[in-house]
Amino acid sequence: MNIILLSGGSGKRLWPLSNDVRSKQFIKIFKDEDGTYESMVQRMYGKIKKIDKDATVTIATSKSQISAIHNQIGTEVGISVEPCRRDTFPAIALATSYLVDVMGVDPSEPVVVCPVDPYVDDDYFEALKNLSDQAAKGEANLVLMGIEPTYPSEKYGYIIPKTKDNTSDVETFKEKPTVEVAKDYISKGALWNGGVFAYKLSYVLDRAHELIDFTDYQDLFSKYETLEKISFDYAVVEKENKIQVLRFAGEWKDLGTWNTLTEAMTENVVGKGVMNDTCEGVHILNELNVPIIAMGLHDVVISASPEGILVSDKEQSSYIKPYVDGIDQQIMFAEKSWGSYQVMDVEPEAMTIKVILNPGHSMNYHSHKNRDEVWVVLAGTGRTIVDGMEQNIAPGDVITMSAGCRHTVFADTELKLVEVQLGTDISVEDKQKFELE
Structure with missing residues (x-):
């Protein structure tokens, strides 16, 4: 077929x-x-x-x-x-x-x-x-x-x-x-x-x-x-x-709206969330690592992610699109072929990101023209290549890359990093890929 x-x-x-x-x-x-x-x-x-x-x-x-x-x-x-x-x-x-x-x-x-x-x-x-x-x-x-x-x-x-x-x-x-x-x-x-x-x-x-x-x-x-x-x-x-x-x-x-999506859910809470006995027809979907408590609500959806928080009557949730269009959004979470990343903090000249690489996967070998980067290994093992030099990495290791430096990271196990980007012009377009020799 x-x-x-x-x-x-x-x-x-x-x-x-x-x-x-x-x-x-x-x-x-x-x-x-x-x-x-x-x-x-x-x-x-x-x-x-x-x-x-x-x-x-x-x-x-x-x-x-x-x-x-x-x-x-x-x-x-x-x-x-x-x-x-x-x-x-x-x-x-x-x-x-x-x-x-x-x-x-x-x-x-x-x-x-x-x-x-x-x-x-x-x-x-x-x-x-x-x-x-x-x-x-x-x-x-x-x-x-x-x-x-x-x-x-x-x-x-x-x-x-x-x-x-x-x-x-x-x-x-x-x-x-x-x-x-x-x-x-x-x-x-x-x-x-x-x-x-x-x-x-x-x-x-x-x-x-x-x-x-x-x-x-x-x-x-x-x-x-x-x-x-x-x-x-x-x-x-x-x-x-x-x-x-x-x-x-x-x-x-x-399942195009929260109203229809929650009808298909088999449980009322996904992620950290609790509700008291007076709640009826309430669904909580929480991707944040903080709890949500709902009390005395009826026919409401509560959804939270790094992008923002929605609290809405289910029927009214169908009309959310123009309000989302009016928000100046930055992508705070994305899945990649090698894993995922979540933006934790944004400053005028710095951005902090949590990166998770799946076992056996790696990033592209690349460089950035306008920013320096610092990686801190939180969990897992792997190896980095920085301007052709390879080293094994483990929790607690810190890797620094100046602007123009070619670099990549390979995950042997699931690898969790905090990546700090430093520069006056931080942009997703600032990336040049190279073949790894």
Whole structure:
């Protein structure tokens, strides 16, 4: 089975746990079978591999998310990188070309495209397999998943099937309606359009060549910035007559807001937090190393991270985006392919960061033009290379690097450092990478 997972967006409606670097799909809030917490992307990837261990999974995403993907699910997953945002049709066309030209998948094979971040049960993944199998038959050019609606929602478009069969040709599509119109659609057997569909790779490649002048994946990638911003629905779905829909009646939730996200949580407190018996419908998600106490609250979400603190009525939390847009934010936490970092303190000419490197990983060999750095080893063992000189490091060791000095660090065990950056122009752009000889 071939699957393209669409992983985009900044998830500002889930601030302060999500930001421009860590989108909502990377927040670890779902308890796994072994009691550890996992994110949406980890949950989705793990379930796909459980249903089909040989599945070829490709994540269509931006460059800023690559490190978090590698950190959370490893380097085996395929990644189709969007050089810039160009809506869903260019992203899906690029990922489809990636599968054929880079991964060597036969164009006659089917592929399933779905968002990376819905909350679903195991039967959803069986449905993805059924979707792929139906697309392989070639009875239709597109096969959509139609989700049985549980209420008249204004948030989703609707699919009107021709019959009540489990698999049906599609009569028509309806845009996001009002609640009253949605009730009418549902009474006529309409299904939610959750953005899940399947097709043979050659089909979308043909559509892409009709709209874009390109030869292969590399050519399409190089021209990506010039492409028209256009949705897959508008470019492909609305112009296609041979479309089928498969009904899906299992659990499916779009976890785009704190209100919907907390509905899917199996516990009311993640992190350090307590609430008294008079609290009802309260959820605490705390990434800080300080306790949160809630008393006498109803239907409230409390979320705390190095980015900030949110205390909100759950229904009102859906309207957070313009307030987040108005904040002058600095990224305070990010996951990298080698580990993670958290900004602890910011001064006019200094920044203090806690860095955690995963065992067996290292930073790039690099230098900074405008800042000095001091590393203090808190825990773990490893080694540093500073201007070609290598030394082993252990807790208590201090390593100093002047501006222009080339340096890196390797972790033998999990390695925790405090990094102090000193300079008048501290910037993430001030970094030059080198090959380590």
